[in-house]
Amino acid sequence: MGSASTSSARAVFGMSQVASTYPRHVAIIMDGNGRWAKKRRLPRALGHKAGGDAVKRVVEACEVLGIECLTLYAFSSENWKREAEEISDLMNLMRRFIEANIADFIAKGLRLRIIGDYKAFDPDIVERLEDALERTAGGKRTLVVALNYGAQQEIVRAAALAAAEGEVTASAIEKHLYTADLPPLDLLIRTSGEVRLSNFLLWQSAYAEMLFTDVLWPDFGQAELRAACEEFATRERRYGGR
Ligand code: FPP
Numbered sequence: 001m002g003s004a005s006t007s008s009a010r011a012v013f014g015m016s017q018v019a020s021t022y023p024r025h026v027a028i029i030m031d032g033n034g035r036w037a038k039k040r041r042l043p044r045a046l047g048h049k050a051g052g053d054a055v056k057r058v059v060e061a062c063e064v065l066g067i068e069c070l071t072l073y074a075f076s077s078e079n080w081k082r083e084a085e086e087i088s089d090l091m092n093l094m095r096r097f098i099e100a101n102i103a104d105f106i107a108k109g110l111r112l113r114i115i116g117d118y119k120a121f122d123p124d125i126v127e128r129l130e131d132a133l134e135r136t137a138g139g140k141r142t143l144v145v146a147l148n149y150g151a152q153q154e155i156v157r158a159a160a161l162a163a164a165e166g167e168v169t170a171s172a173i174e175k176h177l178y179t180a181d182l183p184p185l186d187l188l189i190r191t192s193g194e195v196r197l198s199n200f201l202l203w204q205s206a207y208a209e210m211l212f213t214d215v216l217w218p219d220f221g222q223a224e225l226r227a228a229c230e231e232f233a234t235r236e237r238r239y240g241g242r
Contacts, residue, residue: 019066023186023235026225027071027144027208028058029200032192032216043047044087050218052093056101058142061222063108065229069142069183073200075209076152077116091125094147098128102135110140115178116149142182150201158203179204187232191217 030051037047055072063069075090082090105112112132119126129147158176162168174180185204190196195215197205211228213220 001187019229019233022065022229023067023209023232025071025183025185026062026067026070026187026189026228027073027201027204028186028215028220029188029190029194029198031052031190031194031221033218035192036216037220038166039203044086048086048093052097054068054182054218054220055097055127056223058225059110061225063110064222065226067225067229069144070178071115071144071146071182071185071201073146073149074117075147075149075200076199077148077153091122093126094121094125094211097131102132105132105143107140109139109141110136110228111142113135113144113182114147115144115226117148117153118147120148136178137172137230144179144182146200149178150199151197152199155203168205174203177203187211187228189213189228191220207237209237 009182012217030053033047033051034044035047036050040046053238055074059070061114062065074094079090080087112129114129114133118129121129138166154177155173158173159168161176162172179185185208186208187202188197188201188208190204191213194213195212201208209232212230213224215224
């Protein structure tokens with residue numbers, strides 16, 4: 001990689017810690033909150049709370065590392081199967097997270113995006129989310145939060161929309177994915193030692209690099225994200241070619 005692209009990345013992000021070979025778009029399956037709490041004999045809710053603190057750290061780390069787009073799997077369409085109390089804890093965490101962070105996101109030029117059917121959430125959360133979407137719309141970098149998201153449902157929806165327009169091709173489907181206007185996914189990370197995609201970004205992962213780490217999500221931070229970016233930089237991406 002030439003130094004020209006490194007220096008242009010530096011000019012864009014205004015810092016010296018950016019490597020041109022780092023990913024532009026990183027997605028994370030944030031797993032292990034429950035195990036983190038269990039190890040400490042704490043209630044699961046405190047594991048999720050620590051997971052929320054990790055979200056904040058990693059969003060900040062993206063700025064330092066020059067990552068333009070971060071997509072987080074915060075609530076899957078299958079998470080409704082969890083106990084009512086845990087769902088309610090997650091919803092309350094979401095309320096607090098929006099309240100505590102929106103001003104900071106606006107100040108940092110971070111645009112919030114949501115993928116998934118978030119309108120199924122309680123009306124006050126929908127309202128808070130839509131207010132946050134509107135207020136952060138001018139941001140240059142993007143935080144995408146997957147809420148009530150399932151990749152199979154996303155693909156079915158996109159294929160149906162493409163069919164309604166009379167053309168079912170890969171590019172026509174892609175145009176209707178929630179992520180259509182985002183940079184292509186470069187790196188997908190899953191924490192906590194599980195090695196599966198759990199219905200997350202199945203289409204977008206077609207040529208993404210995958211990284212699975214044993215670190216539990218509440219223990220993930222800037223050092224772990226930097227190490228993941230360094231690992232990504234060593235990968236040779238061939239997109240099916242040789
Ligand atoms: C998986 O851990 C994590 C989740 C289902 C929820 C992810 C939510 C957060 C990290 C917190 C809030 C995020 C935002 C954007 C406010 P798990 O409970 O499945 O852990 P386990 O497998 O160890 O039980």
